Amino acid sequence: MSTATPRHRRIRTWLLVSWTAGLIACSAVIVIPLPRTEPLWLLYLGISSFSLWLAPLSAGAVILVVLWRAQTSRRLRIAAALAAAAGLTTAILPLGLARQAAIETGTSLSAADYLRGGINFSSDPDPARAKIYATQDGQPLPLDFWPPTHLSTRPSPAVVWLHGGGFTVGKQSRYPRWDEWLSGRGFAVFDVAYRLSPPARWADAVGDVKCALGWIVRHATALGVDPQQIVLAGQSAGGALALQAAYTTGDPTLPSSCSAPDVPVRAVVALYPLTDLTAGWNSDFNGELRDSVSEYIGGTPLTQPERYRGASPVAHVHPGDPPTLLIAGTHDSVAGPQAPRLDAALRTSAIPCTFVSIRGADHGFDIQWGGWAAQIARHALDEFLQRYLPTNS
Template sequence: MLTFLSCLHIPCLQAQQQHKEWLTGIKDSSYSSHSDYIKNLKHYPFIQLVPDSSIEGVAESRNLVYASLGDRKLHIDAFLPGTTRNRPNPAILIIHGGGWRSGDRSQHIALAQHLAAKGFACFTVEYRLSTEAFFPAAVYDLKAAIRWLRAGADQFHIDTGKLSVLGFSAGGELAAFIGMTGGLEKFEGTQGNPGMSSKVNAVINIDGTLSFVHPEASETKHPEKIGASAWWLGYPRTERLDLWTAASPLSYADNNTVPFLFLNSAVQRMHAGRDDFKALMDKKGVAVQIIEFPNTPHSFCLYRPWFSKVVTDVTTFLHNIYAE
């Protein structure tokens, strides 16, 4: 497995000016849980979108600010187990999908609520999308959120030795990237709590790609296409393959030491690089579990009848890796 830690330099990450017209500064509302539901209902008429609904025993604090970039504030929501334990709770940072360009943190509030009811302190997080900033801005934001959680460990009663990151789709790719690049200075950013670590203890990747350049990646099969990946990276694949490689979590697999859980739909293109990653981790003795949900749409985690199993699978995985 070739890694790019030695050849990746900050200038290549900051030189994304060629296609600055893609930075519209206008919120992209093309993707939402509701629009996804309407689309999938045609093929899965039995699905039910799990609503944002307060659960007894779960304490909620919404619209907290975890970092500021000038006048731009980045927000996060907290969903905390209501039962006081003698020991702090394990924590999960939850990252929404939407092609790095659309969607928002409300997408996984229901998941946060149900996982909090299982004893996990959950946080749904906002990050800068590609209408506002190119890669690696979102990575900087999310690592700032992790540092913020560590700094607020006492306030939120969380165990910073049991801090995981969970993401769906683009959020799954970001979760994987964060897990594999913990402690790499070039991906830390400067906002918020610089004395705290941005490392996590586990990654849950729900249908997020591991590579933009793997043979199985849709971007490799359609290299001329200008879409979500190009808009996020600031360049088409044909112009800056080095950047597309540097933005792929799989490029940093040799650096990884944290357990991974993959929850995957029936959409094969979303699994690019997963099996290569597992083979490498098996050799290193790092735990990787793959659970597939047959005959499901990409966004299966948002819907019943699969939602309850997602909650169970995440809970079981984290209990197993944190077992004392």
Template sequence: MTTNWTVQARYVDPELAAMQVLSPRITLDNLAAAREMEQTLATQTTRRADDVDILELTGERRDGTALRMRLYRSARWHRSTLPVLLFIHGGSFVTGGLHSEDNRCIHYAREAQVAVVAVDYRLAPEHPFPAAIEDCQDALEWVVEHAPALGCDPSRVALGGLSAGGCLAAAMALWASEHPSISPVFLMLLFPVLDARLATASVNEFTDTPVLIADTVHRLWPLYLGETGHRAEPLSPLASPAGATDVSGFPPTLMITAQYDPLRDEGLAFATRLASAGVPVDLHHFGRGFHSFDSFDATRLGLECLDIQVRALQRALAP
């Protein structure tokens, strides 16, 4: 087992602190307003790139309805067989869509030379658990089945997710460990939501942190699971991966956490659990960062974090 732990000094990076005022904190006390703000911010910040091709895909859910996905592929592709990253956006399970992580997916496709498939999973509370995880499962199966037609290698598939998408990616890895016909070779968890128990220090103490506050994390779980499901005992580990009894089947994992993030402690604890179970873990804890700070990719620290992700993808998905 190889485990790498990188921890930085603890203070908010001044460059990030100056930038975060451009990204208003999204709260969940008014869901319609939160969705509108997320859409507006994503639209205002998305940058298209001539060197990355973007294709709209339509798969199929298990109930026969259409499942929208988006493929990002370097324009330098030239029909070589590419590894593929299934990337799952964040948004507290209740906001976001294919538009949410355009910049990030473009960056991965360009710099890591991977095909990236984003998933338009159904959102809570209209579609509570397990709708989102089922959509991601169906997307993964569709991508593996259609990989040759997409110019992708079905034996080199990675999973990745940001925030709530990290929860879904971790749940996907847990599910795949019990379905050997689908074997992701790498998992990338970025500031992930993982633990519905809401018992860590950071998820209760960080009431005024940039981008994400504790109150939002406390609100998202009942929205995702439903009021009844939120109180269920035991809670399915596909809903709350921190409750999984066996994580030894996880693929090698990159974990990104930040000091000033309510989700900090559950990410660090999960990385420790994976390592203790024999899973190779590459943990990078940014002592000067906050939740999803790598979205500020014009900053030095944001680019450093993205570069770590790109290099990890390149290593894990090399032929």
């Protein structure tokens, strides 16, 4: 016979109700497509990236139902059991969705890496790593240097990394786990800051990237870098800039923002990039991407069509462009629809391209360093870099 007081029963009932409602809400966020607004995107990204943690929560709901069987109604027990089942299903759903890309790329997914991965984000770069590569409009432009962690008698290949942030926010080394991982694999890493909007920076930002490349080549001997073995890489807006800079080497309409000459790169990597800014502007029904792109370009596609074309990597594809790695998630309403079109344009021009599409992954999936999509991205990037920039590490 239960000795619980009515007050205790009410507390237990409300705990089960809130637990049940939370699990159902988490399941709904994963399964049901939501409107593209920043709060809902962050909600989906957070739940989908850490969904495996729903498993113990779901198991906890089952345990509570068993322990408090006598203090809960039959309907509440059924609801809690259903919520627990939904939570368990949702916990493993992202793994099931990502499994196809894992098989295609040969990635061995690790639950241990998932659980201990942590967050890939930093609000403040380490000033000890910063080197000023230029000053524009009175603004010093830094890049962070991450030397390879193991010694080599030969110059190191380099990866130049560009942060995301919708062309309006962000700093160098914003996602430092990429820098740490790449330097640990034998690459010299340069995480580059560039000028942000407002005002319009559609030509300035890519000019800053080219300026940084020139600075790196000029200092290659002192830094122990092979100037013939440089890859451009970036996420989101940084991925778009990496592609734009790589595909417009020598283009007089998009020159370096300093006196440095254009530097051809060995290959280019873009994680969930915007590749057609006009299409992105037209498809953004919630206005957030539209506002940042309008600031970056200095107008709309109707008022500035040539600028939109100049800032869109897909418009600059031509034979001779460097080999390209594209990685995007199918749940990504920004880059998901655009990456396949760039992949097709590259293949038409006979440019080697590897396109990795990850089912269920959203924009910014690599913020969860151990997440299934991030594991796939690291494996694909590792194979791509070893193909074009072998380090013998």
